[in-house]
Amino acid sequence: MKRSEVLDAMGQLKLYGMRTAYDEIIGTALKRQHEPQQIIGDLLTVEISEKQARSIKYQMTIAKLPLAKELEEFDFEATEINETLVRDLATGDFLDYQRNLVLIGGTGTGKTHLAASIARARIRTGRRGRFFNVADLVNKLDAEARAERQGRTAELISRLDFLILDELGYLPFAQTGGQLLFHLIGKLYERSRSSSPPTSPSENSPRLR
Template structure:
């Protein structure tokens, strides 16, 4: 009976194991050397763990909803007065463990959004969950939530997130009622979720 183990592993959603199984079969056929069961079992487990970590990372990067992918590797340190060592320390995301906040203030085009996104990407690589919002879009979402009689649902979701980025806070105007909704959300997240603000210097 010819059993398609590759298909069985995929059917069980063990995609890392399925890929490693195909590779191992090809290698073992070429080498024609007996391999201890523990050796290929360890290899299958390691492959599955690596695959799941990669899938989780990709999922969190998409779930964060960054407008563009940015990282510190491509950050132009010559265009900022910030100390690189200080930024690299923030990139460890340790400040999120105590739900501390971070505010980035500067003129237009000084790299605030790039830096905020890059720090968030670094945090995701360390297992943190992040959400990115343009401040005006977030206010509109909160207003719509209120109109639908579902106020508070978004706050409940964001409390479970490690950090929320509010981009362009204070750059574009929104109604006073929207400001009240945003303030209420921030007060609900205070000391539970890290908030990262970027705003233009007036």
């Protein structure tokens, strides 16, 4: 099979990682006289890495995080926030125990930055999540209710590993909106309880200070 035919076949099979790295891997293999098994292994490794990268990029987009911020960009020295605890939370252990993380502080204290960076760290390990401004989520739930399409957002969120609710308590909304939000959170809580998570090593909520 000619090179052009190989590349065309890879494209048809959507083996984009292999297709991109094909010339480099084959060129190296010829120079170093690699065995066929190693050539195939190198191509597969590149393809797996490329698919993982595309999956992470897709999940980052789906999460709709408002900031592309990392923990390394956060100035811990300018705050009283416990850096060790935050970095521990970024490992995602609290998700394994289905515990909630609540960030409390005034405007400009970095809550959204920390939430987004922790979320990005977890998405890179295969977790799926979604960011919502609470007012926007309530409006979405209200629109669904008025259109008699209740449950669509709840069904979507129930498939995720985590949900970020930003600006909870900052903006007032109607009583009906509060009821819809409470109902959604209740359904998510029931789902988490029914999945029988492992016993948490500590029932105390983590504090960032």
